Amino acid sequence: xxxxxxxxxxxxxxxxxxxxxxxxxxxxxxxxxxxxxxxxxxxxxxxxxxxxxxxxxxxxxxxxxxxxxxxxxxxxxxxxxxxxxxxxxxxxxxxxxxxxxxxxxxxxxxxxxxxxxxxxxxxxxxxxxxxxxxxxxxxxxxxxxxxxxxxxxxxxxxxxxxxxxxxxxxxxxxxxxxxxxxxxxxxxxxxxxxxxxxxxxxxxxxxxxxxxxxxxxxxxxxxxxxxxxxxxxxxxxxxxxxxxxxxxxxxxxxxxxxxxxxxxxxxxxxxxxxxxxxxxxxxxxx
Amino acid sequence: xxxxxxxxxxxxxxxxxxxxxxxxxxxxxxxxxxxxxxxxxxxxxxxxxxxxxxxxxxxxxxxxxxxxxxxxxxxxxxxxxxxxxxxxxxxxxxxxxxxxxxxxxxxxxxxxxxxxxxxxxxxxxxxxxxxxxxxxxxxxxxxxxxxxxxxxxxxxxxxxxxxxxxxxxxxxxxxxxxxxxxxxxxxxxxxxxxxxxxxxxxxxxxxxxxxxxxxxxxxxxxxxxxxxxxxxxxxxxxxxxxxxxxxxxxxxxxxxxxxxxxxxxxxxxxxxxxxxxxxxxxxxxxxxxxxxxxxxxxxxxxxxxxxxxxxxxxxxxxxxxxxxxxxxxxxxxxxxxxxxxxxxxxxxxxxxxxxxxxxxxxxxxxxxxxxxxxxxxxxxxxxxxxxxxxxxxxxxxxxxxxxxxxxxxxxxxxxxxxxxxxxxxxxxxxxxxxxxxxxxxxxxxxxxxxxxxxxxxxxxxxxxxxxxxxxxxxxxxxxxxxxxxxxxxxxxxxxxxxxxxxxxxxxxxxxxxxxxxxxxxxxxxxxxxxxxxxxxxxxxxxxxxxxxxxxxxxxxxxxxxxxxxxxxxxxxxxxxxxxxxxxxxxxxxxxxxxxxxxxxxxxxxxxx
Numbered sequence: 001x002x003x004x005x006x007x008x009x010x011x012x013x014x015x016x017x018x019x020x021x022x023x024x025x026x027x028x029x030x031x032x033x034x035x036x037x038x039x040x041x042x043x044x045x046x047x048x049x050x051x052x053x054x055x056x057x058x059x060x061x062x063x064x065x066x067x068x069x070x071x072x073x074x075x076x077x078x079x080x081x082x083x084x085x086x087x088x089x090x091x092x093x094x095x096x097x098x099x100x101x102x103x104x105x106x107x108x109x110x111x112x113x114x115x116x117x118x119x120x121x122x123x124x125x126x127x128x129x130x131x132x133x134x135x136x137x138x139x140x141x142x143x144x145x146x147x148x149x150x151x152x153x154x155x156x157x158x159x160x161x162x163x164x165x166x167x168x169x170x171x172x173x174x175x176x177x178x179x180x181x182x183x184x185x186x187x188x189x190x191x192x193x194x195x196x197x198x199x200x201x202x203x204x205x206x207x208x209x210x211x212x213x214x215x216x217x218x219x220x221x222x223x224x225x226x227x228x229x230x231x232x233x234x235x236x237x238x239x240x241x242x243x244x245x246x247x248x249x250x251x252x253x254x255x256x257x258x259x260x261x262x263x264x265x266x267x268x269x270x271x272x273x274x275x276x277x278x279x280x281x282x283x284x285x286x
Numbered sequence: 287x288x289x290x291x292x293x294x295x296x297x298x299x300x301x302x303x304x305x306x307x308x309x310x311x312x313x314x315x316x317x318x319x320x321x322x323x324x325x326x327x328x329x330x331x332x333x334x335x336x337x338x339x340x341x342x343x344x345x346x347x348x349x350x351x352x353x354x355x356x357x358x359x360x361x362x363x364x365x366x367x368x369x370x371x372x373x374x375x376x377x378x379x380x381x382x383x384x385x386x387x388x389x390x391x392x393x394x395x396x397x398x399x400x401x402x403x404x405x406x407x408x409x410x411x412x413x414x415x416x417x418x419x420x421x422x423x424x425x426x427x428x429x430x431x432x433x434x435x436x437x438x439x440x441x442x443x444x445x446x447x448x449x450x451x452x453x454x455x456x457x458x459x460x461x462x463x464x465x466x467x468x469x470x471x472x473x474x475x476x477x478x479x480x481x482x483x484x485x486x487x488x489x490x491x492x493x494x495x496x497x498x499x500x501x502x503x504x505x506x507x508x509x510x511x512x513x514x515x516x517x518x519x520x521x522x523x524x525x526x527x528x529x530x531x532x533x534x535x536x537x538x539x540x541x542x543x544x545x546x547x548x549x550x551x552x553x554x555x556x557x558x559x560x561x562x563x564x565x566x567x568x569x570x571x572x573x574x575x576x577x578x579x580x581x582x583x584x585x586x587x588x589x590x591x592x593x594x595x596x597x598x599x600x601x602x603x604x605x606x607x608x609x610x611x612x613x614x615x616x617x618x619x620x621x622x623x624x625x626x627x628x629x630x631x632x633x634x635x636x637x638x639x640x641x642x643x644x645x646x647x648x649x650x651x652x653x654x655x656x657x658x659x660x661x662x663x664x665x666x667x668x669x670x671x672x673x674x675x676x677x678x679x680x681x682x683x684x685x686x687x688x689x690x691x692x693x694x695x696x697x698x699x700x701x702x703x704x705x706x707x708x709x710x711x712x713x714x715x716x717x718x719x720x721x722x723x724x725x726x727x728x729x730x731x732x733x734x735x736x737x738x739x740x741x742x743x744x745x746x747x748x749x750x751x752x753x754x755x756x757x758x759x760x761x762x763x764x765x766x767x768x769x770x771x772x773x774x775x776x777x778x779x780x781x782x783x784x785x786x787x788x789x790x791x792x793x794x795x796x797x798x799x800x801x802x803x804x805x806x807x808x809x810x811x812x813x814x815x816x817x818x819x820x821x822x823x824x825x826x827x828x829x830x831x832x833x834x835x836x837x838x839x840x841x842x843x844x845x846x847x848x849x850x851x852x853x854x855x856x857x858x859x860x861x862x863x864x865x866x867x868x869x870x871x872x873x874x875x876x877x878x879x880x881x882x883x884x885x886x887x888x889x890x891x892x893x894x
Contacts, residue, residue: 040879047797056535060479071684082484089481100470103435106494116480164476172516183653189674210798213870220879239876254802258869260851263830270802 005035006073006204007059007172013067014051014058028054029229031068038171041205043219043236045212045251053207056174059206060094061085072172089116091126097177099157103149109135109160110145116167134163138193155186158161159263160195173240175207179214191218213253216240224248246277309498312573325562329555331600333380337774344529353545363552365534366541371709375551376389378529378679383529383559385446386511390504397457398500404458405465408879419455427452431518440525442515449514453507460503462507464496498574502688509560516556531556542615560623572853582623591623594635600837601859611643614818615665620678620688620840622664631676632665634659636680636842643788645800645816647830648849653865658822661839662788664688666705667695673700681786685720699730704784708791710771714763720774724781731782746777773807789821793828805831830854838862 012032015025028051046052046106056076057063058069065078077088096102101113110131117127132142136158149157158178165173175194179187183261198205207216215222215236222239224232224247232245243249253270257263332339341361354360362371400419404412425448432450468474468645469492478489512531518524519532526533531552538548600748622635630710642648652658659771663669667687680687680748687698698706704711707713717722721743721854728739740759750773763771774794779787792808793801812819821832829850837847838859846859857863 037879038872041876047799060475062475062478085401085478086483089479092479094476094479096472096476098472102476104473104477104491107490109368115482117476119481119483119486120704161476163379167480184826185863185868188870191870211872212798216875217870217873218876235878237877240875250799254799255871256802256805256825256831257871258826258830258866259854260830261854263827267831286388 004037006038006040007034007036008071009034009055009059009068010071011068012055012058012065012070012078014054014063014261015066016064025066028063028228029058031226032225032230033068034223034230034233036172036204036206038204039198039202040084040221041141041194041207041219043215043222044206044208045210045215046102046224046225047210047251049270050225052210052225053176055225056094056176056206056208059172059174060092061088069156080273085093086119089170090120091170092172093165093168093170095158095161095165095173095178097180098148098183099154102161103157105149108146108148109152112160113167114151114165115144120168121128130167131163134166137166137197138163138197153186155182155190157191158190162190162197166197168202169197169201170203172206175205177209178207180209180211194218212252224251247281249273250277308574309570313569316569317563319573322562322566322569325558326566329379329383329559329562332376335384336376336380340370342370342373344369344373344377346370347526353541353548354607357545363545363548365537365548366545367537371534371548371551374529374534375531375555377550378534381442381528382512382531382555385442385515386508387473388443389446389450389453389511389515390508392447393453393507394457394500396451397454397459398461398496400454401458401461402465402492405462406469406484406488406492415444415458417599419458422452425452427514431514432523435518435523440523440543442525442528442530443552445513445518445524446515449511454510454520455506456503457500460499461496464499465492466532468492468495498570500655502567502571505563505570509563512560513558516552565857575762593623593631594633595619595621595639595677597636597843600844601846601848601862603846603852603858606847609643609646611645613641614644614646614683614739615642615820616679616681617641617661617665618679619682620661620664620680621676622660622669622673623673623676625674633676634673634842635664638839638842638844640837640844640847641822642818644785645818645834647812647821648832650820650822650835650839651824651826651829651836652854653824655841657842658839659790660788662820664820666699666703666788667692668699670704679765695715700727700784701782702784703786703788704754704782706772706775706777706779706787706789706792710775711763713775714771716763718762719759720761720763720766724759724774724778727778728781731863737740742781743777746781747774750774750777750811753804769796769804771802772796772804776804776807778813780815780817784813786820787817789819791823792821794823794825801828808832826854826865827871838865 003261007092010033012029014029032051032055034042042235044052045056048178054063058065061077061080068078070078071193072088072091080088087132113131113134114126115125117130122130130166131145135142140156140159140163143161144275146154149160150158161178178194179190182190192212196206197203207215219236221234222237223230223237224243224245226247230240232243232248239248240252246247252275253266314322322495341359346369348364348368351360353366354364354368357365357881360370360372362375363623365374400415401600404415430452430614431445431449435548437444438444474487477491482663482789500558516530516532516535519530520536520539522536524530524533534552535556536547538545539550598840618637618639621633622640623631623633626632638657638661640648641648650658660669660673664675665687667690675688678688682698683702687695690698713823714720723744724743725736725739728734728742730740735743744755747758752758752770752773758770760773766774789808793804796804805828808819811817821828823829833850835848836850836853838853838861839845840861846853846857847861853862857866
């Protein structure tokens with residue numbers, strides 16, 4: 001626990017300019033602070049519009065930062081020029097949600113995986129060897145290299161995306177809902193792969209998801225986002241099973257349990273919670 | 287497809303070649319494309335080898351041969367100045383095609399480059415280029431060409447270069463639109479994060495997507511280029527030292543009454559070339575669209591006429607208590623198949639049998655590709671094009687829906703069987719208010735007046751938990767949230783008092799907290815109205831929340847069926863068990879990060 005944080009996000013504000021003159025920009029993040037230690041998985045939970053994806057994109061330099069800072073190993077990376085940003089490619093990588101649009105349909109798997117290696121001027125022979133190693137690491141057969149993305153299922157494509165993220169042995173991978181588009185059994189296997197890779201390489205994850213159960217399975221610490229702010233941040237087990245913030249409590253009880261008996265119980269719990277929170281709101285309003 | 291990977295890190299050129307040869311090969315199998323390609327190739331060959339093929343100098347005039355008929359020294363005769371028509375035709379081919387290509391090249395270089403930059407970087411370059419392009423488009427092309435002719439003189443190359451500038455907006459707009467379409471694709475973001483430079487992203491990822499439409503556009507514009515260039519020369523504005531089709535036409539036109547046959551050759555050349563270019567463009571577009579519209583799926587080796595329903599019978603759990611509710615829907619041996627181009631049938635549902643009793647909630651659960659949605663659609667007889675019920679019966683209230691006429695089916699849908707879709711937003715028409723979309727089906731199905739239907743719609747919108755029914759009634763779909771849209775569709779589904787509601791993943795597109803509210807609503811409505819519900823889902827939580835009975839689907843078959851509580855207590859089929867094992871809800875949390883030295887303990891703790 002004494003390790004220096006790898007990534008420190010401090011009071012981060014992201015605003016998207018509004019279309020048209022004189023309109024207020026849309027503030028997607030309203031002062032978010034978060035830190036990730038080496039080898040740690042920090043889960044980021046929230047619903048649509050909460051700003052969780054924007055936070056991941058801000059770390060990747062894909063969102064317009066208008067306030068606060070993102071420091072990676074002490075260096076502020078929130079306003080880098082494109083060229084400086086490119087130099088970070090072997091430190092911070094990404095796995096996106098949609099395994100269909102995150103791979104260029106007209107490039108073979110080998111061409112996709114070779115891209116980051118080529119940027120780092122790796123020789124063709126070394127790159128080829130590295131690609132075999134990566135395919136092996138994510139559990140794909142070596143002959144996948146010559147094939148096009150459309151020949152693979154969603155889960156296999158996500159493995160390819162993971163291999164691309166691992167190609168330059170980064171220290172942090174931003175995972176933006178990487179299992180949301182996958183079937184239940186595929187999802188479990190891909191999550192195990194994420195866990196195995198972390199244990200083998202010591203890479204840190206910023207793991208963005210809307211699913212509390214997924215985040216709980218993989219994260220050491222969990223942050224809950226709501227309307228562009230982090231409302232709760234702490235130990236994964238604690239946040240996902242005994243949350244303190246009213247929103248996290250609502251979120252936890254909203255997810256149906258796959259067991260009719262316990263789900264009936266949870267439904268009743270949820271009704272009671274909503275009632276209690278409504279009463280508190282009324283009291284606070286008065 | 288695989289040859290491009292023979293070198294470890296293939297160059298961009300190699301990859302372009304591989305992708306192109308793929309479409310190229312199909313183009314050769316397309317009869318129109320093949321003919322057009324042959325004509326164009328012949329034209330280009332004639333143009334290139336005009337020096338060798340032409341029997342004499344195209345400009346050499348012989349006073350004795352004026353308007354000489356075909357035959358002898360002049361295979362196609364001679365023109366009004368006694369020049370050999372065949373030789374002139376060959377050289378005219380060279381200059382006409384080169385002129386058109388020159389214009390297209392200029393247009394492509396200007397239009398594609400500026401389109402790529404404007405689309406990718408946007409900002410100020412986009413604003414400026416849009417202004418410039420709009421100005422070019424606003425200028426009347428032919429007037430500009432005539433003015434340019436007056437300034438630069440009768441040079442075919444300069445005139446065609448000016449024409450190229452006039453054509454460039456066509457390339458700009460096309461490229462710009464295509465680039466804006468792909469620039470937000472995730473693979474572009476991934477390439478940026480991977481450290482790939484902008485030039486490489488544009489050249490490799492973006493150009494590969496926009497290249498096909500550019501080729502099609504170029505073919506069409508080349509046709510226009512030939513027409514315009516011939517037109518200018520026909521008017522006598524061209525360079526008289528260079529033979530072109532337009533000039534030959536002009537010359538022949540002036541002697542139309544003496545030697546009408548002279549008109550044929552240049553006309554034929556212009557027509558053939560222009561038509562071939564357009565047909566080539568169309569054929570290329572057809573092939574590309576066909577490639578995009580036909581996803582490759584695994585075939586299961588079944589024949590269309592003998593449906594394959596082999597496979598183990600489903601595991602059936604006993605009823606827990608006697609249920610004397612009558613059966614409302616009984617699907618028996620349902621086989622759904624899609625007709626393939628080769629005459630076969632691809633089966634997606636392989637003999638499904640299930641029953642839904644009156645007032646019961648039946649869950650149909652499975653992973654993607656299990657055939658659960660296909661089963662639901664075939665009950666409604668709303669299968670996508672090419673799909674049909676190959677075998678089996680769907681008895682609903684004494685009728686076999688599988689063999690009912692389409693007009694009889696229309697009376698069933700909405701009135702007797704209602705539908706709640708997965709994507710609430712795309713199932714509301716954006717150009718009509720929500721109110722009108724609720725009122726119209728009621729007036730048609732229930733035969734009530736508009737006023738009465740409106741009253742009912744408002745009551746229903748209140749019933750489904752919308753805070754301000756009047757406001758929602760007057761709203762357009764884009765003015766409400768996804769959760770509210772789903773409430774509207776649920777109101778629509780119960781509006782005509784159907785006996786059965788088929789809900790296809792009704793909460794999948796919604797946030798978790800909204801999903802909980804919608805599930806509550808569905809449960810309340812179901813118990814109030816005693817309507818039967820067949821709910822298609824992949825989420826065991828949703829099944830646990832709502833369903834009385836469950837059927838688990840895999841590969842187009844039901845593998846296990848029975849009362850929900852019994853299946854959740856003890857799944858018996860290996861596939862059902864594997865699905866239950868994959869559920870994360872009950873798993874242990876991972877726990878805090880330990881120091882890297884004792885990583886092994888992390889592993890132990892995280893294993894559940």
